[in-house]
Every structure is written in C-alpha cells, then in structure tokens.
Amino acid sequence: MVEKYAVLPCNGLDKCAGVISREIALRLCGEAGHEIICPVFSRIAEVKYRKIISEHPLFVIDGCPTRCASKLAVEKNFKISNKITVTEEAKKSGIELNDTLQLREKEQALIGIILNDLMNTGNKVTQTIEETGVSCHFDYETFQKGKFLFRVPVNKEIFFNENDCWAYVSGNRARIGVTDFVQQNLSDILFFTPPEMGAEIDQFGEAGEIESSKSVFELITPVSGKVIAVNEALIQKPELINENPYELGWIADLELTAFENDKELLIGFDKYFEIMKRKVNDLNG
Amino acid sequence: MSETTFMGVEREKIDWKPVIDYAKCNFCMECAKFCPHRVFEIRENEEIKLIVKNPFNCVVFCRACSKTCGPDALSFPDKNETSQMIREIRKEAENNG
Ligand code: SF4
Ligand code: SF4
Numbered sequence: 001m002v003e004k005y006a007v008l009p010c011n012g013l014d015k016c017a018g019v020i021s022r023e024i025a026l027r028l029c030g031e032a033g034h035e036i037i038c039p040v041f042s043r044i045a046e047v048k049y050r051k052i053i054s055e056h057p058l059f060v061i062d063g064c065p066t067r068c069a070s071k072l073a074v075e076k077n078f079k080i081s082n083k084i085t086v087t088e089e090a091k092k093s094g095i096e097l098n099d100t101l102q103l104r105e106k107e108q109a110l111i112g113i114i115l116n117d118l119m120n121t122g123n124k125v126t127q128t129i130e131e132t133g134v135s136c137h138f139d140y141e142t143f144q145k146g147k148f149l150f151r152v153p154v155n156k157e158i159f160f161n162e163n164d165c166w167a168y169v170s171g172n173r174a175r176i177g178v179t180d181f182v183q184q185n186l187s188d189i190l191f192f193t194p195p196e197m198g199a200e201i202d203q204f205g206e207a208g209e210i211e212s213s214k215s216v217f218e219l220i221t222p223v224s225g226k227v228i229a230v231n232e233a234l235i236q237k238p239e240l241i242n243e244n245p246y247e248l249g250w251i252a253d254l255e256l257t258a259f260e261n262d263k264e265l266l267i268g269f270d271k272y273f274e275i276m277k278r279k280v281n282d283l284n285g
Numbered sequence: 286m287s288e289t290t291f292m293g294v295e296r297e298k299i300d301w302k303p304v305i306d307y308a309k310c311n312f313c314m315e316c317a318k319f320c321p322h323r324v325f326e327i328r329e330n331e332e333i334k335l336i337v338k339n340p341f342n343c344v345v346f347c348r349a350c351s352k353t354c355g356p357d358a359l360s361f362p363d364k365n366e367t368s369q370m371i372r373e374i375r376k377e378a379e380n381n382g
Contacts, residue, residue, distance in 0.1 A: 015355075066315070066355040087357060162291055163346050204346045204364050215319060216352040264375070265292050265368065283321055 005059035005082070006052045008037040010069040016097045016107065017063035017086040023103060023111055024086075024118075025061055032119060034059070039072055046076055057081035065216075070191070074213040080191055081236075089114050138246055141273055145280050150180045152273045153246050159263070160272035161204070163220040164279075166246065167266070169259065174223050176207060177250040181276050183242050185283075186212040192238040194230035195252050201225065203262045208251050210241060223262045225254030291345045294374045301367055302340035303350060307333065309358035316350035316359060324350075345371075 009025035012018025029036040035052045042049050060069045060083035073080050090097050095110045103111070138153035158168045164181045167174040183189065191211040201207050207221040208230070230252045234240055241249035256262075267275075289296055303316070303324065312334045317325035326338035337343075345367065351359040 064355040065352050065357070161346075163344065202365055202368075204368050215349060217349065218352070220346050264372065267292075 004056050005034045006037055006049070006056040007034045007059050007061065008039060008042075008069050008073060008078070009061040010063040010086075011039045012063050012068060014101070015063055016100055017090070019101050019103065020086050020097075020107055020111060021061040021063040021069070024114055027111070027115060028059075028118065031115075039069055042076065043072065053078050059083065061086065063087065067216075070211070071213065074190060083191065084114065084118075086110075086114070089117075140246075141269070143277060143280075148184050148280075150184065150276060150280060151244075151246070152179065152269060152276060154269050156268070159222055159266040159268065161220060161222040161266060162272075162275060163204070164276070165220050165222050167222040167254075168246075169223070169256070172256050172259075173228070173253055174225065174256055174259075175250050175253050176219065176221055176223065178210065178217065178219055178241065178245050179272075179276065180245060181279060182210075182217055183245045183249070186210065186214055186217055187242075188212055189238045189241045192231075192234040192241070194232070194235070195219075195227050197227055197230060199227045200257070201227065201254070203258070203265065207254075210238065210251075219251055221254070222266050223254060223256055224258045225256045227252050228255050229253040292371055292375070294371050294378075296341050296345075298374055299345055299367065299371060301345045301362055302337055302343045303348075303359045303361060305335060305337060306358045306360065309356040310335065311356055311358075313355065315353040315355070319353045320350045 007025045007028050009021040010018050011022045013022070025036055028034045035056060037049045037052065058073060058078050058080050060073055060080050062069045062083065062085040064087045065085065070080065070083065087097065090110055093110060093113050095106055138155055140151040141154050142149055142151045155168070157170060158166050160166050160179070164179045165176060166179055167176045189210050189212050193209040195201065195207040201221050201224060203222065203224040204220050206218040207227070208219045210217050210219070231250050233248065243249060291299055314327055314335065317327050317335060322342040322344065324337060324339050324343045326336050328334050328336065346364060348361050351361070
C-alpha cells in the first residue's frame with residue numbers, strides 16, 4: 001500500500017466486523033496518512049469528498065458480505081480500486097469473530113494482521129506474469145434474448161462446466177473464464193478479485209470473484225491446476241469481462257494437474273450451447 | 286424450471302443445497318431475494334421465516350447466495366466429496382448400462 005488512498009469503511013456500528021472496519025480505516029488514515037471517507041456523511045453530502053475521490057484511488061473496507069460500503073461506492077459512482085472484507089480476512093487468519101462490539105485482544109490481533117498486510121503489500125516484489133503463449137481469438141455461435149446477446153465460442157479445445165465457466169486447453173495449460181451467461185446476468189462488472197498466484201485449485205473449486213452491483217460471482221474452475229497467471233488488466237478494467245469474457249476478459253491461466261480425470265465432468269460447445277439457451281429462457285420466462 | 290440432470294446424473298441423487306444455521310440467521314431474506322431458482326421459501330407468519338423448500342433446484346457447486354449473507358449463516362457440502370459422488374454415480378450407470 002504505497003499510494004495514498006481514499007478509504008471508505010463500512011462503519012456498521014452494531015456488528016463486530018463493522019467496528020473493526022472503522023478502526024482499520026481510522027488507523028490507516030491516522031498512521032499512514034490516507035484520507036477517510038465517512039460513509040454516513042458521504043451519503044448526504046458527497047460533495048465534501050469529491051476532491052479526495054478524484055485525486056486518490058478508492059480503498060473500500062466492507063465488514064461483512066452485505067457489502068454496504070461497496071454498494072455505497074457503486075451508488076455514488078465512485079470507482080473502487082482495491083478492497084477487503086473483514087469477515088473474509090478473519091477466516092483467512094483463523095480468527096473467529098463474536099458478537100462483541102468491544103475491540104479486545106482477538107479483534108486487535110486481527111486489526112494488526114490486516115494493517116500489517118495492507119502496509120506491506122507495497123514492499124512485495126511485484127509478481128511477473130509468465131507469458132503463457134495462449135492466444136484467444138474465437139468464432140462464436142450466438143443467440144439473442146430481448147436486448148441481450150449471448151455468445152459461445154466454437155472450438156474443440158474449449159470445455160465448459162454446467163456452472164457457466166470455460167477452460168481453453170492448450171498442452172498442459174488452460175486459460176479459464178466465465179461465459180456470456182454470467183456476464184449478462186451480473187451486468188456491469190465493477191470489481192475483480194483474482195485467484196492467488198501459485199494456488200492449487202481442485203476442479204469445481206473457486207478461482208477468483210467478479211462483482212457487480214447486483215451480486216458476486218465465484219468462478220468455478222472447470223479444470224484443476226496451479227494458477228500460473230492472472231489477468232491483471234481486469235483489476236483496472238473489470239469491464240473487459242462484459243466486453244468479451246472469452247478473449248480480453250479471461251480470468252487466469254492454470255497448469256493442469258488432472259485434466260484426463262477432469263474431462264469426464266466437462267462438456268463441449270454443443271451441449272453447453274443448449275444448456276445456456278435453456279437457462280436463459282428459464283430465467284427470462 | 287428445475288434442471289433434472291447435472292452432468293448426466295439425476296439431480297435428485299446429488300446432495301447439494303444450502304443449509305441455514307438458524308442460530309446465526311437474522312431472516313434478512315437477502316439470500317431468498319438473490320437466488321433466481323426458488324430454492325428458499327419465505328414464511329412470513331411462521332416463527333422460522335425461511336426454509337430451504339426446493340433443495341434440488343439449487344445449482345450444484347453454486348454458493349452464490351452465501352455471499353449475500355451478512356451473518357455467514359449458509360453452508361454447503363464439500364465440493365470434492367460432491368464431485369467424487371457424481372463420478373461414482375456416473376460409473377455405476379455406465380456399468381449398468
Ligand atoms: S447456491 Fe445458488 S442456486 Fe443454490 S440457493 Fe444459493 S443462489 Fe440459489
Ligand atoms: S441471507 Fe443469511 S441471514 Fe439473511 S435470511 Fe438468508 S440465511 Fe438468513
């Protein structure tokens with residue numbers, strides 16, 4: 001965390017995670033010179049914060065998955081450039097949060113861990129992305145429902161699961177992403193959380209998240225493997241997923257670990273196209 | 286509207302659904318509002334105001350509604366165990382067919 005951020009915390013004062021969000025925000029601003037955005041005041045007088053928001057990237061601290069702070073940012077048209085969710089950080093650190101609104105030892109420990117992580121990320125060597133040599137330009141079959149267009153790439157090396165995610169397999173590697181069904185249902189994608197570099201993910205495990213004002217979608221990977229690259233362009237421009245989730249909107253590259261086995265539970269273009277059409281019709285009546 | 290099969294396996298043979306922890310749930314109904322598959326049912330006049338009514342409508346491996354749940358009251362089966370189970374059922378069907 002080297003830049004100066006505008007920090008928007010959740011500030012839910014009736015929940016432990018909210019109280020922790022608030023404390024983290026106060027300390028980031030007090031100790032590291034970031035600028036605070038009060039969620040309560042910005043709701044009625046955002047003018048006060050417009051200058052800060054326009055000059056600094058926005059860091060959002062949600063307390064829990066209700067995501068009030070993120071939703072506020074979306075509502076006010078603030079572009080989120082980084083964020084965390086306290087309850088998720090607690091899970092990662094193996095700390096169980098109670099109903100207490102007091103910051104006792106456990107809560108302080110979590111605050112310490114989160115602040116430490118945040119302050120030190122600027123010192124980490126930036127990961128270089130391996131050039132994987134997977135190039136993506138596909139031919140598509142499309143169908144239209146109302147004003148929505150759904151594309152599915154026609155390619156023998158592209159496999160799908162019934163959870164609307166694809167894998168483009170090339171040698172012992174695969175590029176993964178979501179289909180138009182996901183992208184159209186979420187509508188404008190505002191935030192991308194990549195899977196961790198080097199993580200080993202099982203088939204149907206989660207490989208990153210994308211988020212719109214409507215909801216959060218966890219990418220369910222069609223193939224198991226180790227994450228060797230993530231699409232960093234999406235961190236600044238998550239809307240690339242809306243433009244084309246199969247090409248510039250890809251999510252990650254994996255080194256395959258059990259493809260022969262994974263293949264049993266995957267489908268190709270023909271089946272997926274049928275399934276997607278049925279789902280679109282079911283959802284839209 | 287429910288899928289009848291998932292990966293070629295009868296949906297009703299796959300145990301995949303949200304489980305509500307009523308000790309944590311505050312009946313905010315975010316999950317029910319969110320899920321388009323009518324898995325949940327809201328019961329305004331009952332003490333337990335929310336139940337999992339149509340477990341087989343739940344999309345296997347989806348956990349999306351849990352992301353809307355503030356108090357973390359929704360849990361799901363283990364994904365590895367579930368995919369293992371699907372493989373086994375498929376093998377059995379192959380052997381029998
Ligand atoms: S997991 Fe998905 S399909 Fe199942 S109840 Fe939740 S939102 Fe609905
Ligand atoms: S979102 Fe969570 S707390 Fe709200 S009704 Fe559903 S299970 Fe209960």
